[in-house]
Amino acid sequence: MRQRRILLAAATTLLAALALPATLSMASAADRFITVASTTSTEQSGLFKHLLPIFEKKTGIEVRVVAVGTGQAIKLAEKGDADVLFVHHKPSEEKFVAAGYAAKRLPVMYNDFVVVGPKSDPAKIKDMKDTAAAFKKVAAAKAPFASRGDKSGTHLAEQAFWKAAGVDATAASGQWYRETGSGMGPTLNTAAGMDAYALADRGTWLSFTNRKNLEIVVEGDPKLFNQYGVMAVSKAKHPHVKDKDGQAFVDWLVSPEGQKAIADYKINSQQLFFPNARQAGA
Amino acid sequence: MDEIAAAFSAALAMILGGDPELVQIVLLSLRVSLTAVVLAAILGLPVGAALAVFRFPGRRVLVVLLNALMGLPPVVVGLVVYVTLSRSGPLGALGWLFTPLAMILAQTILITPLIAAVARQSMAELWAEYADELRSLGVGPWRTVATLLWDGRFGLLTSVLAGFGRAAAEVGAVIMVGGNIAHVTRTMTTAIALETAKGELALAMGLGILLMGISLVINAGAYLLGEFARAREAGAP
Incomplete structure (x- = not known):
């Protein structure tokens, strides 16, 4: 009976040691981050893997990308589950802004x-x-x-x-x-x-x-031609949204530094995305 | 054929390479699935034993319901958990969406019925054996459940392992509530889905081989632990 108890105690300790601290540490690991709802094209082409480390190093803001289709990404942002929306369908983006979910849409690249x-x-x-x-x-x-x-x-x-x-x-x-x-x-x-x-x-x-x-x-x-736009989700609809850090990411993407980082991303020396934040009407 | 050979060499390279990103993915998968299994066992095993022992109106309906819930589609669980944890949902204020906690919650919901249903089956058989004895000793109902759980613990291992298998293998729920975010919620199965989407089939299959290998090690470990405990017991006075 005693051996049983020891065995049981050992097994329980093992499981607890494995599972619980991990859960706790996962809960506290999140200090300063934003969630970006974006498209599979930006994620699967490897662009974010190239851009995000540069931005994170500069600002200390971790960027978490949820890559889904533009339709689903907009839904996520409308529900308040993302701080920034980064997609490629201008009519839908303008609708998003008109509905008050974001203050402003900015062109980023094409x-x-x-x-x-x-x-x-x-x-x-x-x-x-x-x-x-x-x-x-x-x-x-x-x-x-x-x-x-x-x-x-x-x-x-x-x-x-x-x-x-x-x-x-x-x-x-x-x-x-x-x-x-x-x-x-x-x-x-x-x-x-x-x-x-x-x-x-x-x-x-x-x-x-x-x-x-x-x-x-x-x-x-x-x-x-395929234009990408970015917008920080507005606090007006979802008070918990991290609008300042979200806006910092948006501002960086359209800044000369962010635009250059986008232009620098190449696969087999072929440029994938062409920055055009300053192009009127894009 | 080339792709399959490439998959094995990709798997081997991953195991030997010890790439920190891959290690992170593997550890997250294990943490999420093992935590979900522990929680689901704590919830599911007593439910299974209670359903085997107690007789009450509606018990059969519950048993059928539990058996049906074994077939819960992961993507449906993912959808329900997503809607619940969304900022616009009832538990949105927790801020769990797109974190490992959401993935643990979804997997726990997914596998608790499986663990409970399989446990109920093995407990029912044991109860048929023990019923008269425990009744004649005048053992109370809750004590009976505890005794059955303890004496049938080796049989219960199967239900827990089945739960782990389902949790470790599913992708539909974790990708929806976790978001497959690099370094945060990317598990082995969501990484396989992503690599497949990128057309990196060899890498995706390599990850699959690695996942099966890890599952094999865990199952072998559980089997050996069970055998060891059984042998200890048989040898004890």
């Missing part, structure tokens, strides 16, 4: 979208310069197209192209039009697996390694 597709190019759209016309040909050829289908910024941009092409792609959902309902990377994985076309942001495409037969088929159309 990159561009590219249309990727299989080398065999069944819709014969390679090197076309008009994205909407290319989409029309994809629909006419009933060539497989992998859509994000997740209300992300990229998905919204893609829907605008279908509209411009005069094609109701969702009517073919499940046939040649495949909605993955997931992030950029998983959608590219799906496209690579089924030799489908897809619209991708260039940053994610450049850092994406599982390309299989995929290559860029359409690029350089001015309509493929």
Whole structure:
């Protein structure tokens, strides 16, 4: 009986030692940090991994990024679960500001979208310069197209192209039009697996390694321009929001130093994002 | 085939490399899942034993409910915990969202029914054996539950390990309530999801191999501990 007790005590101590202090230390580890709701493209392209250490070293503010689609990121910020919103769909961002969730939206940088597709190019759209016309040909050829289908910024941009092409792609959902309902990377994985076309942001495409037969088929159309905006969530809607530290991050991103850090980020000596905080109307 | 070979070499490189970021991810995974298992066992085991011993109206309904809850989809648990812990939710003021505490809460909710249901099954069998004896000794109900839990502890190990397995393997709940934030809430499973999203399949599979290896070590450890304790007991006067 005594041995049992000793064994039990030992096991309990072991578990308690493992679990409890860890829990406590996790609770207190958070001293000065902000939460940024952002998109999968900024996270998965590696941009944040490059930017955040520079900002954290300068200010001592830890930046915690929750990377989801633009639609979900806006929802998170509206619910007060993020201090800063950093996404890429200007109409939605302006709606966010108009609703009073943020005082001001600032342009930060842009990159561009590219249309990727299989080398065999069944819709014969390679090197076309008009994205909407290319989409029309994809629909006419009933060539497989992998859509994000997740209300992300990229998905919204893609829907605008279908509209411009005069094609109701969702009517073919499940046939040649495949909605993955997931992030950029998983959608590219799906496209690579089924030799489908897809619209991708260039940053994610450049850092994406599982390309299989995929290559860029359409690029350089001015309509493929992809603008990112940033805004600190306002205290007016959510009093707990860390507006000062959030604003510090926003200010840094649009400062000459932050803009230079964005321009410095390269993969295989290719620049991924182009700072344009000072460009009027961006 | 190349990808699978690359996965194994990636796993080996990770184990040998001792990359501090990876160590942090592994430790966080273990802390979250083990803490959730401890909490779920504290809650679930007595519930399971009580359901095996006590007879009361609605007991069968509870048993069926518990069995059904074993199949709780992690993403649903994640959603409910997210809505609850969101700043706009009822427990938003706690500030737990996107912290390991939220992940522990979600996993505890996820695996408590599993631990309780499996425990109830093994306790019911033991109770069938012990019922007459304990009744004739006039042992009170709560003391009976305690006796069953203690005497059936080796059988209960299985329920706890099943709970750990489910917690360590799930991604849907922790990614939603933790946010997969680098250095803060990134666990092995969410890191695998992220690397897969980046198309880094070899690295993702390497992480998967590592996760399975860790799970194997923990299960082997629990098995050996159980055997050791059993042997001690058999040898004791």
